[in-house]
Amino acid sequence: MTARPRVLYLAFYFPPSRASGVYRARATANYFAESGWDVTVMRAPQRFLLDVVGSTDEGLAATVDPRIDVVLPEMDYYAWELDIRAYGSFRGNFPFLAKRWHEFKQRFSFPDPYASWGRSAVAEGLRLHAERPFDLVIATGNPFAAFGAAYELGRRTGLPYIVDNRDAWTLDLFTNTDAFPKGHPAWKWERRILEHAAEALYVNGALRDWHAERYPGVAERMHVLLNGWDPDVLPEVPPPSTDEDRPLSFAYVGTLTAVQPVEALFAGFDLMNSESSHTGSTLDLYGHIGFFSGSETRIRSQFGFDTEPEGVRFRGPVSKAEIGKAYADSDVLVFLAGGSKYVTSGKIFEYMATGRPIVSVHERGSAAEELLRDYPLWFVPASLEAADVAAAFAEAGDAARKGDPDLADQARRYAASFTRYQALEAFEQRARALATRSAR
Structure with a gap:
């Protein structure tokens, strides 16, 4: 391992995205950069944020540490492209065949709508690793194609990888029931990814415990990494006025x-x-x-x-x-x-x-x-x-x-x-130990 360990961070939602999980991703990348890591982030392509999500937060993007390299792997927009004028010649002239081809790829690829982004992230990650090796891969989901990409990069390079569950993949958080029917490939992939992961992170103890019960063989590598608040973008808020003549x-x-x-x-x-x-x-x-x-x-x-x-x-x-x-x-x-x-x-x-x-x-x-x-x-x-x-x-x-x-x-x-940085301190130390062992 070099004096500055290198981490590849797969974070589809990263500034200037405005998705709720972007703040955890921003803080993680910034904290690692400030702690002496060379950080490369792979995020969503700009077209997705502008044309599919429809907005960005450039003010938040300005708070990303300038030492961080940001890469934008491409993806397939079939599922989100609603303007027929933007269809390519194949889809425009043969819509039925194009649909069948898309469904075929989805059926036999990673079970996530963003799988094409994951494949691009793997290809780009392998290219960058050949130029200058990484020491660790961290992936945050959703989308969970990031987890699939981390697994594949680990399989091909031998690098340790960590999956950070900002969300739950196979648990429906709003009904407390399974998100997929029995036999769905997501279950097989989740087990495979967790069994080979160096660590799995969860935002609270309840989520960690649910997954530990499902995958007891991995439980000792499951950790809670709380969210937190960001002092750098939230200055001290002055006390409110107690003027009773002013509406609340x-x-x-x-x-x-x-x-x-x-x-x-x-x-x-x-x-x-x-x-x-x-x-x-x-x-x-x-x-x-x-x-x-x-x-x-x-x-x-x-x-x-x-x-x-x-x-x-x-x-x-x-x-x-x-x-x-x-x-x-x-x-x-x-x-x-x-x-x-x-x-x-x-x-x-x-x-x-x-x-x-x-x-x-x-x-x-x-x-x-x-x-x-x-x-x-x-x-x-x-x-x-x-x-x-x-x-x-x-x-x-x-x-x-x-x-x-x-x-x-x-x-x-x-x-x-x-604060987020307090929550990240112990995680960064464990990540550094993993990177050191992988370089031996």
């Missing part, structure tokens, strides 16, 4: 999706706003509606907010680099989440770092509750019924009005133990 501002920061209890959020807020002492309050929604281009119309229709509900303001996306102002303008933060005991959400760490009151609007049993339990300004409704959500909103509003500085300081001190 409740805020949700993040992407609105079809799996969140948005109806419960609006019903509870509307009830609180009409019957409590906090009438005239506003609910600001910062972020995109849906992850992909074209999903906003469908989600707006599903939740019936073609027009803004009373007191609700759709603020639109805000760059990660400018997120501090959104928090500074808010009195109470709303933690809106779908999912179950397996879902933590990286956003909760950032919320806690502000020292603001936090209202939970999600089904009970979320993995985030393990973290929020010791946060002194957490308000959780007894259920998702409108009256219970409204009561939690009102209690959080009372706390914001009181503005107890000691309680806010206690909240920020608690959150200070959850």
